[in-house]
Amino acid sequence: GQNIDQPTEMTATEGAIVQINCTYQTSGFNGLFWYQQHAGEAPTFLSYNVLDGLEEKGRFSSFLSRSKGYSYLLLKELQMKDSASYLCAVGDSNYQLIWGAGTKLIIKP
Amino acid sequence: ETGVTQTPRHLVMGMTNKKSLKCEQHLGHNAMYWYKQSAKKPLELMFVYSLEERVENNSVPSRFSPECPNSSHLFLHLHTLQPEDSALYLCASSQDRTSLTYNEQFFGPGTRLTVL
Numbered sequence: 001g002q003n004i005d006q007p008t009e010m011t012a013t014e015g016a017i018v019q020i021n022c023t024y025q026t027s028g029f030n031g032l033f034w035y036q037q038h039a040g041e042a043p044t045f046l047s048y049n050v051l052d053g054l055e056e057k058g059r060f061s062s063f064l065s066r067s068k069g070y071s072y073l074l075l076k077e078l079q080m081k082d083s084a085s086y087l088c089a090v091g092d093s094n095y096q097l098i099w100g101a102g103t104k105l106i107i108k109p
Numbered sequence: 110e111t112g113v114t115q116t117p118r119h120l121v122m123g124m125t126n127k128k129s130l131k132c133e134q135h136l137g138h139n140a141m142y143w144y145k146q147s148a149k150k151p152l153e154l155m156f157v158y159s160l161e162e163r164v165e166n167n168s169v170p171s172r173f174s175p176e177c178p179n180s181s182h183l184f185l186h187l188h189t190l191q192p193e194d195s196a197l198y199l200c201a202s203s204q205d206r207t208s209l210t211y212n213e214q215f216f217g218p219g220t221r222l223t224v225l
Contacts, residue, residue, distance in 0.1 A: 042111055042199065042217055043152075044216070048213070087152070096165065101149055102149075102151075
């Protein structure tokens with residue numbers, strides 16, 4: 001079966017760095033997405049990786065290793081507004097997105 | 110504001126009611142999606158439309174009936190729902206359903222549905 005695993009909840013301190021991991025097993029691979037979802041709001045796109053390596057975009061970076069079925073989202077200089085759920089999703093061979101259950105990130109002052 | 114709107118934002122209905130959810134995208138996209146989001150569960154893809162044609166129906170009960178009259182509008186008709194259908198229903202759109210490069214999905218704010 002197809003499966004996306006990510007931690008349910010993480011806590012970090014304002015100004016610090018946090019890494020959210022995602023492992024996947026899917027039929028085929030057409031890229032890995034990270035989305036951010038604040039409580040009561042729509043998910044919004046953060047990043048896309050289709051090749052191995054690190055993609056950096058401001059305070060956020062996303063890493064992919066296809067051979068290990070592994071990705072992480074790295075958030076630097078954490079701010080209170082980063083408190084949200086972070087969703088990992090993988091495009092399978094039919095271009096459907098297979099979603100993880102999301103990681104709720106709590107930022108403390 | 111993502112360019113995808115959904116109405117209503119909240120809906121409470123009894124099991125014998127009939128209601129419809131509406132989604133509209135202002136992005137000129139060709140693909141539209143309905144998802145169900147339940148607490149602490151992954152997003153569940155319900156239906157996919159590409160160029161107004163339904164291309165995916167992921168074993169969704171017949172009490173959910175989608176309609177796509179044009180590429181900008183998507184409806185989800187609901188009838189005789191069960192309490193376990195209570196969830197956040199999200200609509201999304203993307204430029205195309207398939208692409209060799211990334212195909213970001215833009216989500217609406219969702220309809221919070223409660224079935225009594």
